[in-house]
């Protein structure tokens with residue numbers, strides 16, 4: 001990978017041999033490997049030993065989860081916050097695992113719509129809850145830096161499954177709760 005990055009620097013009109021850029025290929029490789037480490041994360045392993053049967057039927061919400069991802073069209077970052085909720089049927093997920101699911105899918109080349117759906121469907125298939133909701137608000141540097149859109153704009157995507165899709169009251173409760181600070 002480092003050879004490719006040296007080549008890229010040259011293509012950009014830079015001198016890969018100048019002092020400031022000498023270690024850049026090594027750093028970029030390290031950064032890119034981390035930013036795409038989701039490919040080698042096994043979600044089943046993340047959830048292993050973290051699914052519990054409980055007698056709890058109220059909404060579980062984990063909100064304001066930071067996420068950082070790379071847009072697959074420009075390889076530029078998009079990042080923001082993610083809110084996740086579900087209504088348990090018989091099982092719950094250890095709360096700390098939800099941000100790890102978000103990381104596992106964020107640290108890949110993504111589009112925000114697919115990322116949102118992948119988080120929702122992973123929770124759906126892990127614990128078969130009555131419903132799952134995921135809302136993501138992201139700032140896309142490919143929009144902001146290139147000035148193609150209003151620079152302060154953010155993209156909001158949502159995935160609503162089960163009761164969150166079918167029942168307006170459940171959905172409204174979730175949307176109200178994530179807006180409270």
Ligand SMILES: [Zn+2]
Nearest residue numbers: 071073074142
């Ligand atoms: Zn993009």
